[in-house]
Amino acid sequence: MTTYDAVRLVAAREIRVKLRDKAFIWSTIIFLAIAAAATVLPSLFDGGSTSVAVAPGTSATALADAGLKVRTVDDDAEAERLVRAGDVDAAVVAGPRVLAMDEEPSEVVDALSARPAVELLDPNAMDPVLAFLVPYAFAFVFFVTSLTFGLQIAQSVTEEKQTRIVEILVAAVPVRALLAGKVVGGAVLAFGQIALIAVVAYAGTAAADAPGNLLALLGPAIGWFLPFFVVGFVMLAALWAAVGALVSRQEDIGGASTPVQMIVMLPFFAVVFLQDNPTAMTLLSYLPVSSPTAMPVRLFTGDAAGWEPFLSLAALAVTAVAMVFVGARIYEGSLLRTSGRTRFVTAWRDREAARLTD
Numbered sequence: 001m002t003t004y005d006a007v008r009l010v011a012a013r014e015i016r017v018k019l020r021d022k023a024f025i026w027s028t029i030i031f032l033a034i035a036a037a038a039t040v041l042p043s044l045f046d047g048g049s050t051s052v053a054v055a056p057g058t059s060a061t062a063l064a065d066a067g068l069k070v071r072t073v074d075d076d077a078e079a080e081r082l083v084r085a086g087d088v089d090a091a092v093v094a095g096p097r098v099l100a101m102d103e104e105p106s107e108v109v110d111a112l113s114a115r116p117a118v119e120l121l122d123p124n125a126m127d128p129v130l131a132f133l134v135p136y137a138f139a140f141v142f143f144v145t146s147l148t149f150g151l152q153i154a155q156s157v158t159e160e161k162q163t164r165i166v167e168i169l170v171a172a173v174p175v176r177a178l179l180a181g182k183v184v185g186g187a188v189l190a191f192g193q194i195a196l197i198a199v200v201a202y203a204g205t206a207a208a209d210a211p212g213n214l215l216a217l218l219g220p221a222i223g224w225f226l227p228f229f230v231v232g233f234v235m236l237a238a239l240w241a242a243v244g245a246l247v248s249r250q251e252d253i254g255g256a257s258t259p260v261q262m263i264v265m266l267p268f269f270a271v272v273f274l275q276d277n278p279t280a281m282t283l284l285s286y287l288p289v290s291s292p293t294a295m296p297v298r299l300f301t302g303d304a305a306g307w308e309p310f311l312s313l314a315a316l317a318v319t320a321v322a323m324v325f326v327g328a329r330i331y332e333g334s335l336l337r338t339s340g341r342t343r344f345v346t347a348w349r350d351r352e353a354a355r356l357t358d
Contacts, residue, residue: 006173010181035201050107053079053091066111135275135297143268149190150240157244183237221300232292235320238327245334246342288319
């Protein structure tokens with residue numbers, strides 16, 4: 001059996017086991033339900049009609065008759081201030097002119113008897129809700145997927161040690177092929193789940209009649225998120241496998257996996273809370289532990305130059321290679337040690353001793 005055949009065999013086994021796992025199936029269903037709800041529910045529970053600030057001398061009655069929420073103000077300056085502050089969706093001032101931030105309010109324009117001039121105060125402005133949700137979505141997807149499938153890889157390794165099945169496996173399959181198969185199997189499952197979520201989210205967006213340019217805005221960011229996700233997941237998956245090999249009981253995974261959990265959790269909170277800080281986001285987009293989410297976010301907001309994602313992805317790839325080497329060495333040095341938890345240094349030295357013996 002070639003190494004390729006061994007990796008494919010182990011990966012197929014991992015995939016089959018998880019596809020029969022009720023916990024995995026239900027978690028996928030829950031994620032799909034969340035994706036559908038996140039795209040459909042906001043439109044269903046939207047406050048209703050458009051709110052309009054109306055200056056003296058304008059057609060307040062016509063706007064109210066059209067079902068719009070009318071807010072009377074003292075002058076044009078006050079109306080414009082409310083639009084800029086986001087307190088109202090649009091304003092009708094002398095002229096008549098219709099003021100809005102970045103998109104023509106068709107309901108307001110249609111309600112007026114004469115076609116008014118429309119002035120966009122900031123045509124390039126981004127919806128503040130979208131500006132928050134997109135970075136959160138990228139960070140959440142990478143965080144949850146890495147944590148969920150990473151823990152599953154670690155639990156699979158520990159279960160094989162605890163039941164002594166690993167001794168049979170390594171007799172038939174090289175240890176590194178076993179590790180590679182687990183990483184590939186976990187990656188395939190993770191990518192498949194994300195693909196399903198993307199399809200459901202797209203369908204929900206279409207059903208909710210979202211703006212047509214939404215996908216155009218997200219396209220480049222999503223396009224770069226995929227390779228960053230692939231490389232970042234492989235980097236972390238090797239470390240999760242090493243964590244599973246360090247312990248001999250499922251109960252010990254929590255303590256052994258704390259450093260890797262921190263590697264996954266800290267970037268998530270950093271991107272969510274620092275997304276409005278350009279300097280911090282620039283730094284995060286080059287740190288390998290946070291670049292899979294920070295760089296796509298910067299591409300979405302237009303803050304990254306065209307060459308930056310290439311440099312960031314190269315740095316992530318180099319780090320991933322190094323982490324795979326570290327994870328493989330710890331995995332090999334601790335996989336067959338079934339008497340309690342193995343220390344990191346012990347696993348590292350055991351692998352080095354085995355290499356010198358070979």
